[in-house]
Amino acid sequence: MEExxxxxxxxxxxxxxxxxxARSIEIDGxxxxxxxxxxxxGVSLRGAGNxxxxxxxxxxxxxxxxxxHIISGLRIHTDADQEAVCxxxxxxxxxxxxxxxxGIEGRLHLEAESAKSGNLVLSNIHIASADARGAPNRPPGFxxxxxxxxxxxxxxxxxxxxxxxxxxxxxxxxxxxxxxxxSGVFIFGGATIPDGVDPSTAxxxxxxxxxxxxxxxxxxxxxSDGGIAKxxxxxxxxxxxxxxxxxxDLVANEGGVSTYGVNxxxxxxxxTVRLWVAEGSLTSYGDSGIGFVNxxxxxxxxxxxxxxxxxxxxxxxNLYDGSLKHAEFESITTTGEGSIGVQLSKPFGRLIVHGxxxxxxxxxxxxxxxxxxxxxAHALSLKPGVxxxxxxxxxxxxxxxxxxxxxxxxxxxxxxxxxxxxxKRVSDPS
Numbered sequence: 349m350e351e352x353x354x355x356x357x358x359x360x361x362x363x364x365x366x367x368x369x370a371r372s373i374e375i376d377g378x379x380x381x382x383x384x385x386x387x388x389x390g391v392s393l394r395g396a397g398n399x400x401x402x403x404x405x406x407x408x409x410x411x412x413x414x415x416x417h418i419i420s421g422l423r424i425h426t427d428a429d430q431e432a433v434c435x436x437x438x439x440x441x442x443x444x445x446x447x448x449x450x451g452i453e454g455r456l457h458l459e460a461e462s463a464k465s466g467n468l469v470l471s472n473i474h475i476a477s478a479d480a481r482g483a484p485n486r487p488p489g490f491x492x493x494x495x496x497x498x499x500x501x502x503x504x505x506x507x508x509x510x511x512x513x514x515x516x517x518x519x520x521x522x523x524x525x526x527x528x529x530x531s532g533v534f535i536f537g538g539a540t541i542p543d544g545v546d547p548s549t550a551x552x553x554x555x556x557x558x559x560x561x562x563x564x565x566x567x568x569x570x571x572s573d574g575g576i577a578k579x580x581x582x583x584x585x586x587x588x589x590x591x592x593x594x595x596x597d598l599v600a601n602e603g604g605v606s607t608y609g610v611n612x613x614x615x616x617x618x619x620t621v622r623l624w625v626a627e628g629s630l631t632s633y634g635d636s637g638i639g640f641v642n643x644x645x646x647x648x649x650x651x652x653x654x655x656x657x658x659x660x661x662x663x664x665x666n667l668y669d670g671s672l673k674h675a676e677f678e679s680i681t682t683t684g685e686g687s688i689g690v691q692l693s694k695p696f697g698r699l700i701v702h703g704x705x706x707x708x709x710x711x712x713x714x715x716x717x718x719x720x721x722x723x724x725a726h727a728l729s730l731k732p733g734v735x736x737x738x739x740x741x742x743x744x745x746x747x748x749x750x751x752x753x754x755x756x757x758x759x760x761x762x763x764x765x766x767x768x769x770x771x772k773r774v775s776d777p778s
Contacts (some may be wrong), residue, residue: 350414350727352370352372352394352508352732353372353373353433353442353653354368354370354372354373354374354375355371355373355374355376355396356373356374356376356379357376357377357379357432358379359379359380359381359382359646360388361564361669362375362379362382362385363386363771364392366387366388366559367640368384368470369388370391371390371391371392372391372392372394373392373393373394373478373571374393374394374395374464375393375394375395375396375400375401375402375422375559376396376397376398376400377396377397377400377401378399378400378401378402378403378423379401379402379403379618380403381403381405381534381575381618381753382402382404382405382406382408383404383405384404384408384409384410384411384412384563384591385402385410385411385412386412386414386659387412387413387414387417388414388417389414389415389416389417389439389443389499389740390416390417391417392417392419392420393411393417393418393419393420393422394418394419394420394422395420395422395423396421396422396536396622396744398431398692399710400421400422400423401422401423401425402422402423402424402425402674402756403422403425404424404426404430404454406427406429406601407432408426408427408429408430409426409430409431409432409433410424410426410430410431410432410433410434410454411424411427411432411433411434412431412434412435412436412441412643413433413434413436413442413458413512413641413719414436414438414760415439415441415442415443415445415466416442416443416444416445417445417446417479418446418448418758418776419433419446419447419448419450419616420447420448420450421448421449421450422448422449422450422714423450423451423452423453424450424451424453424454424467425452425453425454425628426451426453426454426455426575427454427456428454428455428477428478428479428480428529429454429478429479429480430454430455430459430482430591431456431457432452432453432454432455432456432478432622432777433447433452433454433455433456433457433458434442434455434456434457434458434459435457435460435463436462437459437460437461437462437605437628438462438595438744439460439463440462440465441463441464441465441466441560442460442463442465442466442467442468442495442512442569443466443467444466444467444468444469445467445468446465446469446470447468447469447470447471447473448469448470448471448473449472449473450472450473450474451473451474451476451527451732452473452474452475452476453475453476453477453478453600454477454478454718455475455478455479455480455483455498455499455500456473456475456478456498456499456500457480457483457496457500457502457595458496458500458501458502459485459496459500459501459504460502460503460504460505461501461504461505461506461538462505463503463505463512463558464505464507464509464510464511464513465510466512466513466559467512467513467514468512468513468514468515468516469514469515469516469518470499470514470515470516470519471516471518471613472517472518473499473518473519473520474520474521474523475498475499475520475676476523476526476570477522478497478521478522478528478529478530478531478532479500479526479528479529479615480496480497480498480500480528480529480531480534481495481497481520481529481530482573482575483495483496483500483530484763485502485504485727486583486762487502487536487541487553487591487592488547488553489540489541489551489552489553489592489618489643490539490550490552490618490643490668490669490717491548491549491550491581491582491675491717491718492581492582492584492611492715492717492718492719493547493582493583493584493585493586493694493711493720494522494531494534494583494585494589494591495530495531495534495537495574495576495583495584496530496531496534496586497521497528497530497531497532497533497534497572497585497586497686498521498522498528498530498531498532498533498572499516499519499532499533500531500535500536501514501534501535501536501560502534502535502536502537503536503537503538503557503558503559503560503590503593504515504536504538504539504558505538505557505558505631505759506540506557506558507538507557507558508556508558508559509625510538510557510558510559511558512558512559512560513560513561513563514535514560514561514562514563514565515562515563515564515565515566515739516535516562516564516565517524517564517566518530518566518567518568519533519565519566519567519568519570520567520568520569520570520573520603521533521570521572522570522571522572523569523571524606525569526571527571527572527573527606527607527608528545528571528583529572529573529574529575529614530572530574530575531569531572531574531585531586531587531589532567532570532572532585532586532587532588532589532607533559533565533570533587533588533589533646534586534589534591535562535565535589535591535594535619536560536589536591536592536593536594536618536662537554537558537559537591537592537594537619538556538558538559538593539553539554539556539559539591539592539593539595540553540555540557540592540603541553541554541555541749542555543555546570547582547718548582548718550717550719551772552592552643552669553592553593553618556587556593557593559573559591559593559594559595560592560593560594560595561595562590562594562596562597562619564597564598564600564623565588565590565596565598565599565600565612566598566599566600566601566602567588567600567601567602567603567605568586568603569603569604569606569608569628570588570601570603570604570605570606570760571587571607571608571686572585572586572587572606572607572608572609572612573607573608573609573612573634574607574610574611574612575609575722576609576610576611576612577610578610578635579713579720580610580611581718581719581720582649582718584611584612584613584616585607585609585611585612585613585697586607586612586613586614586615586616587591587605587607587612587613587614587615587630587685588601588605588614588615588616589613589615589616589617589618590616590617590618590619590621591618591619592618592619592644593619593743594618594620595619595620595621595657596617596619596620596621596622596624597623598622598623598624598625598757599621599623599625600624600626600644601615601626601627601628601629601630602627603627603628604628604629604630604631605626605628605630605631605639606629606630606631606632606633606635607631607632607633607634608632608633608634609633609634609637609714609747610635610637610659611634611635611636611637612632612634613632613637613638613640613641613743614630614631614632614637614638614639614640614655614657615630615639615640615641615684616638616640616641616642616643617640617641617642617643617644617646617670618643618644618710619644619645619662620644620645620646621644621645621646621647621719622648623645623647623648623650623714624646624649624650624651624656625650625651625652626640626650626651626653626721627634627653627657628653629653629654629655630651630653630654630655630656631639631655631657631658632656632657632658632659632662632691633658633659633743634659635659635661635662635684635713636659636660636661636662636715636720637657637660637662637663637712638657638658638663638664638665638666638686638721639655639656639662639663639664639665639680640664640665640666641655641663641665641666641668641778642665642666642667642668642669642670642672643668643669643670644669644670644671644672644697645670646670646671646672646673646675647673647674648673648674648675649672649675650675650676650770651675651676651677652678652680654678654679654680654681654703655672655677655678655679655680655681655682656681656682656683657682657683657684657687658683659681659684659687659698660684660686660687660709660712660713660714661684661685661686661687661712661713661714661715661720661723662682662687662691662714663682663687663688663690663691663714663723664680664681664687664688664689664690664705665680665689665690665691666688666690666691666692667691667693667694667696667734668693668694668717669693669694670694670698671694671695671735672694672696672699673696673697673698673702674697674698675696675698675699676699676700676701676702677699677700677701677702677703677706678702678703678771679701679702679705679706679743680701680704680705680706681704681705681706681708682706682707682708682709682725683706683707683708683709684708684709684712684725685709685710685711685712685713685725686709686711686713686714686722686723686725687707687712687714687723687725688707688710688712688714688723688724688725688726688727688728688729688756689706689707689725689728689729689745689747690705690727690728691703691728691729691731692730692731692734692736693731693732693733693734694733694734694735695733695734695735695736696735696736696737697736697737697738698736698737698738698739698740699736699738699740700739700740700742701740701741701742701743701745702742702743703742703743703754704741704743704744704746705724705727705728705741705743705744706744706746706747706748707725707727707747707752708725708748709725709749709752710724710725710749710751710752711723711724711725711751711752712725724752724753724756724757725747725749725752726747726753726756727745727746727747727754727755728741728755728756729755729758730755730756730757730759730760730761730764731754731758731759732758732759732761734764735764735765736765737765737766738764738765738767738768739762739766739767739768739769740766740768741769741770742770742771743770744769744770745769745770755774757776757777760776761774761776762775762776
């Protein structure tokens, strides 16, 4: 038997509907002046038309979820630093939570330590404004800690048996004029650095905790500014950040991703990804804002839009750690001092750049594993530990600054079985 739909038009009728045990509630028009709303398990909310909105009082959280909800067709407004939609963290099983067709001011923050299971389905959600800089839990690893995002999905359970299933499509955040603060889209499991290890020594998060099986993540335009003070070596954000403990089948950036602040990576991976595709441009404007930085495992990375970085020490692509089987880029351009085009430090399969790798800067500081060091803006840098089947740059690999060499071979060119640039094989200097 279909549950009776109860329609509400103001805060009093919403309170009555929740108190009476209504399971399906329709919001008719805008409702303002709300305190935090805790949804009992199994209760769903939906908007009736384009004017449907829930507006919460200053300093108040928004909707707190227990499990087995559908929330759709609503605008939800809180202060930017408040959790507009969040979990109560009181349930061991989240059931199925479906969030779709939402416009949000405030943070969408699905973080829990208690939940051992859950199915989260998100679709067509835009965060107009959010500030996650004050979120207290910042996962550490590789000498830094990561600020949460305007959209956060975080299985923080220390229990390795805890596993959430997630499918998230059509997520977007901020705009050029008003980027969200903190990370943009942040998805993390509960893997942590080992006990008793000094975080400043840049360990990887190898202590197992809760995990996330991410079937699909697609994003539209994402604009974020972490607001990190210049000179801070141990804090980062990401426009789209796949964290430790996440196993992703597909990550697809269908729109552009732009970051504007210091230590704001555009795309960052600490998880396991089978296929990552970026269709739009990847752009950073702040110092040490890397276009794509990889610390874990990717089978295939395809970047069809240009990678451009404009800050000092803001490299184009870094394979710092983990593994990479195949990568393709349209083009990579960096302009700042110390901003390397491509830097490779670990074994990989094949890397193809269809256009040019170009750098314009000279020597300058850059964040590397939680420490600021001096780098030169080489187009291609091979570091000790690298080993690869092939690098093909179909255009040119050029450091335009006359004081900087195009290539840095801290590891020999022979570490790559076949290294070709602009149709010519590149060898170690004799």
